[in-house]
Amino acid sequence: MTNKYDKIIIGAGLYGCYAADLCGERGEKVLVLEYEKEPFSRATYVNQARVHMGYHYPRSLTTALKSAGYFRRFVQDYGFCIHDSFEQVYAMAGQFSWTNAECFKEFCRAARIRCEEVPPSRFFQPGMCDGAFLTEEYTYDAKLLRDWYKERLDGRGNVSILYNARIEMIVKTDSAFVIRMEDGCEYETGYVLNASYASVNQILARVTGVETTPFPIKYELCEIILCDASERLKGIGITVMDGPFFSIMPFGRTGLHSLTAVTFTPHMTSPQELPHFSCQEKLAEKDDACSPQNLGNCNLCPHRPQTAWPYMSRLAQKYMKEEYGFRYRESLFSMKPILKSSEVDDSRPTAIRVLCEAPTLVSVLSGKINTVYDLDSYL
């Protein structure tokens, strides 16, 4: 038996849910296929939860300008899950930084984003940073956002989400795509959106009948540490850039801080187009096993790496003054695909590829939450 849909969306992360909601609103019949048993189980939850204003990209003004534009819209649309009542501090490291205080000021002026200079000695050990700035940047709460989307999508009779979905293959016929599941079910549609983030190439590899070149990505197995912040640190987020540094900032509205470090957050890297990791071999062959063809959930994996807390905490303590203390709570792991072209200027463009038209197959890959609006013109 084949079920027909106007659109099938693969992946119930923010991008997938956003697309489903938008199309559902138009009255289209939409099916969302989600591998996990809940939306937002991977990267949408396991990341810094930063709503980017663009400060992160002093080497790429285009990315910065676009981020700033989307920032307002995102904050307006999703205000219910935004945490904005904290001071977000960006600081330039004294050594090893690819940028400096002057360049950063210049850059903020060009991007027209807030940047108010404060003495680095307020937050940092002497000589560690050559500039510190109060900026405007917020954090979103993935769990609040997830519940909001769940309720909203459940309320739409024309949008359904299938959890624990195992796609076997996607076959192009004359006028449609047929998605065959491992359990034998088949779904037919004229439009497939592949919004599976780290699994994007793995999904493409299951498509037959369309020439699909994989995205040029490498994979990083990343760790985010959640911490209890001391009273002094509670209302502050700190990001030291631009190079081998760290960031400690509120994690949505959870009351916790997330700690990440450029050097220590990625535990393992796989340079191939499909993810190959040594930890995959440790998993017994069973149906939710993790392989280069099918990524499991790193956060739930028994073979997830040991925490890099000793390194990350030392690094942060090296820079920050002692009164800004923090304690370990837990680690979150997720797989992060990185477009290879973005390394030099550190830009993180949203890559959207239309691989086939009528029937349509679109793949999206973006590292940032508030560039979700890039999808609009493709849906």
Add this chain to the structure above:
Amino acid sequence: MVGNNKMRENGKENKFISAVVYLHNEGEAVRDFFDRVIAVFEANFERYEIVCVDDGCTDITLEVLREYLETHPLKAMVSVVHMSFFHGLESAMNAGRDLAIGDFVYEFDSVNVDYDPKLVLETYHRMLEGNDIVAATAGRAARLSSRIFYAVYNQTSRGKNRIGAETFRLVSRRAINRIKAMGQYIPYRKAVYAGCGLSKAEVCYEPVRQKRQHGKQRAGERVSLALDSFIYFTNVLEHLSAILCIVFLLFTVGVGIYIIRDYLMGGQIVEGWLSTMGFLTFGFFGVFALLTLTLKYLSVILNLIFKQQRYLIADIEKVAGK
């Protein structure tokens, strides 16, 4: 051995240790260093990292390092700072130390191990006793020129701590923060550490093996570093020039008095003597006064330059670790 580690872990040697290692065309010596010295780290410290400074290596050093790390997994994270070009020991090690994150930072200026690797622990314990800088020194310096340098330096330096021929040293985060707070560029680490006002200890040892000759630093480089150090950290040249200025000033003033006396006495004066000597006296007075001012200016400029970052790195690479 395992029990030993357990005890220490329970006793909470909760310090994070960094080992900064200078590499410049070391060849196979890297292997020996890791086998002997890093083994001590591996066995005794729960948490540590290794920062290798690749100061323009053009030989097999890095391949040897990579291969070693592949075959000998360590619990430490190992990163390599690639300097953009050959910087010399002092600048390159500054970069390495700046990257290190440890509470305590070891600085290995060379991978030649002419000491018992257990010395690493001895320096560690001396630090726990309350010293912020602990240096391992090889008895006395190998070269006569070095010995003279240290003797003169220690006589004339402003700080109370002595310096000597140091093989490696351990520096606390507190000392590093202190040095950063002093806001100075570090042209000669030993001297800056010794002069930062915190307590320093020395651990002396008798070299176990014949130390390889200082092939690394060229003679010219060493002489220039020595001269620089005198200028930066001691009063010796400042005093010398001040004394010279004063001597000449006094001399000119003396001549001036002599001329005036001659003039007043109305003694036998050769035609033109008065005007010539008068001109010379005033001229030289002006020159020396100007020189004194210039020296002052120079010292101000010196202080300004002190604060500049002086090294360039090409890349930081994580070669092994979690």
